[in-house]
Amino acid sequence: GNSVTQMEGPVTLSEEAFLTINCTYTATGYPSLFWYVQYPGEGLQLLLKATKADDKGSNKGFEATYRKETTSFHLEKGSVQVSDSAVYFCALLNSGGYQKVTFGTGTKLQVIP
Amino acid sequence: DAGVTQSPTHLIKTRGQQVTLRCSPKSGHDTVSWYQQALGQGPQFIFQYYEEEERQRGNFPDRFSGHQFPNYSSELNVNALLLGDSALYLCASSLKGISGNTIYFGEGSWLTVV
Numbered sequence: 001g002n003s004v005t006q007m008e009g010p011v012t013l014s015e016e017a018f019l020t021i022n023c024t025y026t027a028t029g030y031p032s033l034f035w036y037v038q039y040p041g042e043g044l045q046l047l048l049k050a051t052k053a054d055d056k057g058s059n060k061g062f063e064a065t066y067r068k069e070t071t072s073f074h075l076e077k078g079s080v081q082v083s084d085s086a087v088y089f090c091a092l093l094n095s096g097g098y099q100k101v102t103f104g105t106g107t108k109l110q111v112i113p
Numbered sequence: 114d115a116g117v118t119q120s121p122t123h124l125i126k127t128r129g130q131q132v133t134l135r136c137s138p139k140s141g142h143d144t145v146s147w148y149q150q151a152l153g154q155g156p157q158f159i160f161q162y163y164e165e166e167e168r169q170r171g172n173f174p175d176r177f178s179g180h181q182f183p184n185y186s187s188e189l190n191v192n193a194l195l196l197g198d199s200a201l202y203l204c205a206s207s208l209k210g211i212s213g214n215t216i217y218f219g220e221g222s223w224l225t226v227v
Contacts (some may be wrong), residue, residue: 043220099207103155
């Protein structure tokens, strides 16, 4: 079956530091890949997505590239802000058929001033 | 354009009781899925509704049931509540059959079972 593995947190960074959150996946076919962000006490917000190999998703300074050869979709940001503190979920959507999203366990990011 | 809306936002129930959660999908979407997110965990797929039928189900007991209405809105029902059912319940909507589809999530319903 499908699965998503992401690095365990919490990740603590100083403001303006470089961020990488690793994500690898196992899936049949050609899934779409997503990063969702969840701020404390809130629901899930789509951060970015990529639908095919070598696609780069980007939003609000965050980027992730769909790497089929390494089955990875690592999240990066060049300079984090305190407001980026949240839990980040890597997820995949199986291709075709029913639209079930498989999530990783989440990585908590804390950015300190 | 309203996104996915869920109600209620928060609720507290007693063990053994029943609960109904509601979801209205994003305008134009016809498929609704429900997820359970326990504290500190990623969301887990409960089931999906399309054309008023349950199309796919995750590893959840029959105490979890649902319904989809002709206007595509949906309900999640949980019977005989257990303490372990305490979680954030997320509704997701999408449009079936669209390649590279984006799944949109609501803000969730926080259920506490005491």
